[in-house]
Amino acid sequence: MLNGKRILLIVTGGIAAYKTPELVRQLIKAGATVRCVLTRGGAQFVTPLALASVSGDQVYSDLFSLTDEHEMGHINLSREADVVLVAPATANTLAKMAHGLADNLSTTVLLATDKPVLAVPAMNVRMWEHAATKSNIAMLRARGVTMIGPDEGEMACGEWGEGRMAEPEDIVLALSSFFGSTAPLGGYSAIVTSGPTHEPIDPVRYIANRSSGKQGHAIAQALKELGARVTLISGPVDLPDPQGVKVIHVQSARDMATAVEGALPADIAVCAAAVADWRVDNQAPQKLKKGIDGMPSLSMVENPDILAALSRPGERRPQLVVGFAAETENVLEHARAKLAKKGCDWICANDVSPSTGTFGGDQNTVQLVTRTSVEDWPSQSKFHVAKQLATRIAAHLGAQKFAHKPGEAS
Incomplete structure (x- = not known):
C-alpha cells in the first residue's frame, strides 16, 4: 500500500509511544521505509534499540551529535522523507509545532521540513479538550498539518474520553489514503x-x-x-x-x-x-x-x-x-x-x-x-x-x- 514511500517517524514522550514498534513494523510491511527520531521523553517509553531493530535503520535523537550532523544532519532528515509522521504527538510537541519552537532534534526537523506533516495526537482527555490545545490544533490544521485521530476510549490514567492515540493499522490506512493508494473514496x-x-x-x-x-x-x-x-x-x-x-x-x-x-x-x-x-x-x-x-x-x-x-x-x-x-x-x-x-x-x-x-x-x-x-x-x-x-x-x-x-x- 505504501510501496517505496519514505517516512520519517518522530516519536515523542507519551505513554502511547509503546505502540510505535508495531506501527513501524506495519508501515514496513505495507512497503514503506521508516527512519525514526526519538525524543528524550519518548525514550522513557520505548528504547532506541527497539525502534532500530524493527526499522532496520539508526535511530536519531541528539541534535548536537557531530557524527549525526556530519552524516545525516537535521536538514537532510527533514527533506529526504516523503512525509513526516509525529506519533504520538503530545500536547507539548503540538504546542511547540504551533509556535515554531525548535529546542530539540524533533522540533528542529519539523521547523526545517518542506514535506507534508501528519500528527497523531495522544494525551489525557482534559489536555485534549483544553482551550490551548484546541487553539494549537486549529493553527496547525490551518497550516496544512493533517491530524490522524485521536480516538475515544479508556486512557492509561483510567479516564475515558477523546485523546487515545489511533491504532497502528488506522495510521497505516490514513497514510495510504493520504498518498491516494488505497483511498476508499479515491476518484469520487x-x-x-x-x-x-x-x-x-x-x-x-x-x-x-x-x-x-x-x-x-x-x-x-x-x-x-x-x-x-x-x-x-x-x-x-x-x-x-x-x-x-x-x-x-x-x-x-x-x-x-x-x-x-x-x-x-x-x-x-x-x-x-x-x-x-x-x-x-x-x-x-x-x-x-x-x-x-x-x-x-x-x-x-x-x-x-x-x-x-x-x-x-x-x-x-x-x-x-x-x-x-x-x-x-x-x-x-x-x-x-x-x-x-x-x-x-x-x-x-x-x-x-x-x-x-x-x-x-x-x-x-x-x-x-x-x-x-x-x-x-x-x-x-x-x-x-x-x-x-x-x-x-x-x-x-x-x-x-x-x-x-x-x-x-x-
Whole structure:
C-alpha cells in the first residue's frame, strides 16, 4: 500500500509511544521505509534499540551529535522523507509545532521540513479538550498539518474520553489514503454545505441561526481524508478552511444554491448547512432607523430548497444525497417526513434543543435515517460523527460499485 514511500517517524514522550514498534513494523510491511527520531521523553517509553531493530535503520535523537550532523544532519532528515509522521504527538510537541519552537532534534526537523506533516495526537482527555490545545490544533490544521485521530476510549490514567492515540493499522490506512493508494473514496467527488446563512434585513442587520459549521467542516475533512475531491460551500463561520478542500464562502441561501449548482456534477452531496428557510422580501437599501422608519414590517419569502434540488432525478443528481434534520422535538418523526418530502437518500437527524449544546458545541448525537432503516449512533464528538458518516458513505458506494458494473442499469 505504501510501496517505496519514505517516512520519517518522530516519536515523542507519551505513554502511547509503546505502540510505535508495531506501527513501524506495519508501515514496513505495507512497503514503506521508516527512519525514526526519538525524543528524550519518548525514550522513557520505548528504547532506541527497539525502534532500530524493527526499522532496520539508526535511530536519531541528539541534535548536537557531530557524527549525526556530519552524516545525516537535521536538514537532510527533514527533506529526504516523503512525509513526516509525529506519533504520538503530545500536547507539548503540538504546542511547540504551533509556535515554531525548535529546542530539540524533533522540533528542529519539523521547523526545517518542506514535506507534508501528519500528527497523531495522544494525551489525557482534559489536555485534549483544553482551550490551548484546541487553539494549537486549529493553527496547525490551518497550516496544512493533517491530524490522524485521536480516538475515544479508556486512557492509561483510567479516564475515558477523546485523546487515545489511533491504532497502528488506522495510521497505516490514513497514510495510504493520504498518498491516494488505497483511498476508499479515491476518484469520487463530493459537495458539502456547512454553517448558517445570513439573510439581510438591511445593510447592517440579518436573520441567521446558531450553526457553527463545525459538523459540516468536519465532514468535508473526513471525506477528503478518505480520498474524495471535496468542495465545501460554507456560510459565515469562524473556522479555518479544511486543508486540501476547495472552499467557497457564501452569505445567503441564494448564494449557497448558486454555488452548489456550480459545483455539480458530483458523486456525493452532504447538506449539513443550516440554511435559512425564509428571507426578507422587502430588504431595505439603507439602515432602518428607529424613530424615523418606525417598527419595520418584514415580508418573508421562501429560500431555494437546496436539498430538494439536489435530490431531484436527473443526470446531474449525485449518486448519494445526504441531508441533516436539526430538530427540537419529535426528532425521528420529523426526519422521516423530511426524507420523504425532499427525496434524498439519507437524513442525519439530530436534536438541537438548547439543553443539548449541539449548535455551537463539539458533541453531536445522530440517528442515520434511510428509506429502510434507522441507525442510532452514540453521542460522540463531531469529528467522530464525520468520520463515521464518511466511512458509511464509502461502504455504501463501494457496495454499489461492485453490485453494478459500469454501463449496467442500476
